Amino acid sequence: MLAKPLLDFLTNPSRFVEQADGARWTVFLQLARQHGLTARCHYMLQSQGLMSQVPEQIRRHGLSAARYSKKQQHSLFYELQQLEAVFGRADFPCVLLKGAAYRALALPMSYGRLFADIDILVPKAQLRSARDKLFFAGFAELPLSDYDRAYYLTWSHQNPPLQHYQRGTVIDLHHHIYPPASAKHIDIQVLLEHAVPLPGSAFLVPTLAHLFLHAAVHLFYQEETHRLLKDIFDLQDLLNEVQQQQQLEFIWQQAQQMQVQSALIDACQVLLALFDNQAARQLLTQYSVLRRQRLGARLVLAMLTGSGMNAWVARQLWFLRGHSFKMRWHILLYHAVAKPANGLRQLWRSKLKPR
Amino acid sequence: MVTLSDVLSVCQSYPQWLQQQHETALLQTRFNDGSSVVFSLLTHETSIAGSAEVESVQTEAKSI
């Protein structure tokens, strides 16, 4: 796989630093930028005390990326502060998800992490109310075709993205962590119930266990691959946090309640294989799922570490597998046929129709 | 080199950050021709100090 040097860095930074020559550092810089991990690698070097062994040039680029991520952190916090008034009087929980939650909690994995938009989860019954509040605070839906909008509202787990008219910030307002129309039925009630309020803020954050389960669901129940490496690395850091906060027992029990054990096991199997993650080993041993590697885990490992052909085959299978989870077949079929047909109709209306 | 303060400001959680924002800090530069500019640490906006009409710099980074 092309990202091998970056994976090598992430699995064992000190060995990488010791062995890397100019060519390897050049590839590293390129890959780290491509995966949005430059700043994160910089903080890894810093926290592991390796900075003095790193070439000056690499340090400069790391610091450069760190500046950018620091600006992003400020933008996020400032935006959340603007939203405090919007959600301050809401009589329902507003839960930060993904990057926004990692940052708000200052998890070590959030240092240098790049993100594009703010993900917020509210109970389904209050989605409309939350959307209206955001609307009056200056957030409007980005222009969408009627078809896409209908798709979001009917099949997806979120409102179409909302953008602030002045600040440009984009909010993804979720009512679920996974499309309810899919073949998987995930119960997020426990995630909402256990969510913890942030002191001084109107927002809540999921427990670490739920943050991990969400990230695992996000990765293992879909078909995309372009952020694979970053997603896996997020899981690695999150699981270590889960262990530190002694939520290993809890995470297993929560996975059962939410019916997402398969994502948890897939994630643990990958983390064990790649990083020899001890929390993953403990979970897998305790619940005797150490031996048989599941298909999801096998495909991810093949995509990350396999040779060209194996990685390619794994990607095709991953694509099919992800799609079959995400949508029941009749919906998938509808989507596949209706979307191009709709596109042609649009094209006809906008460009080809004689006027 | 990254300074300690760089690292600390990144380690800050949102609740910690919120607490600090009660006192909105401004940085001000007085130039030797008498004119002056200010930068808000909260909004990250820059403006000309003292002018009735405040000109401000947008918050989006530009590219070529």
Added chain:
Amino acid sequence: MTDFAINTAPFSVLVSSRSPALRKALTELYPPSLLSEVDDSTIYDFTLDVRRRWAGWGRPFHVSSGQQHFRMTDKAQLVPVFEWGLNWCIASYQHQYLAIHAAVLERDGKALILPAPPGSGKSTLCAVLMQEGWRLLSDEMCLIDLSNGVIWPYVRPVSLKNQSIALIKQWYPDARVRQVTVGTTKGTVGYLLPSELSWQAYQQPAKAAWVVFPQYQPEQTELMLTPLPKADAFMHLAYNSFNYNVLAEEGFTALSALVQQCVTYRLEYADINQVIRELNALC
């Protein structure tokens, strides 16, 4: 594979390409000492891929950095698209300097900054001053050191557009304009080679002394050089910066120090000879 490297400072670039056409064209623009084979012991700051790919009707060149695609082009426009691609990489990723969209020239160790939006005649003015003996630091990007405020050169060929190509050739018959390409998104583009002096000192910083905002006004009969309040100059510089906003208070502090130590003017002109005279008197 005909990978090669351009060892400019402060940023070097590794060019990954299967076609020898680009390297051949770039030998006209960069000194032989800075174009080299790829050296495995060197870290290159940026990597640009220039590949021919199938694209329906033909096999145009794709210029990209890793998986981030910049632009597609046919062979005729390869050089300008490559130069813009490199600028795009740097503008997107570098925050070690406060970068301002400006030309920078130096005399006696002191730097003249000419910030300006496209169409203000900045590039032409920059080319003229270089031909008049100023040392070129950059025609495009003023790189301010965040720790001590000095300006670092980033010497590259000076990009001239449309009429200014003919004007420079007319005013300075010995000016070396190479790789003239017609029909780009910016019209006709050509590259004026930096002077020997500029290449020799390509790693030597300068201290900012003057900030002059040029504006070409064809109807103007007399040149106008008007002092600009420093606060106004600051705002214009910030507005013309690629990363002022990313750098937040660091950017504010560095730009404050720079403006404080400079004299700041607005320059409205029509006749280039008047400009040369005026700037020689001022600087």
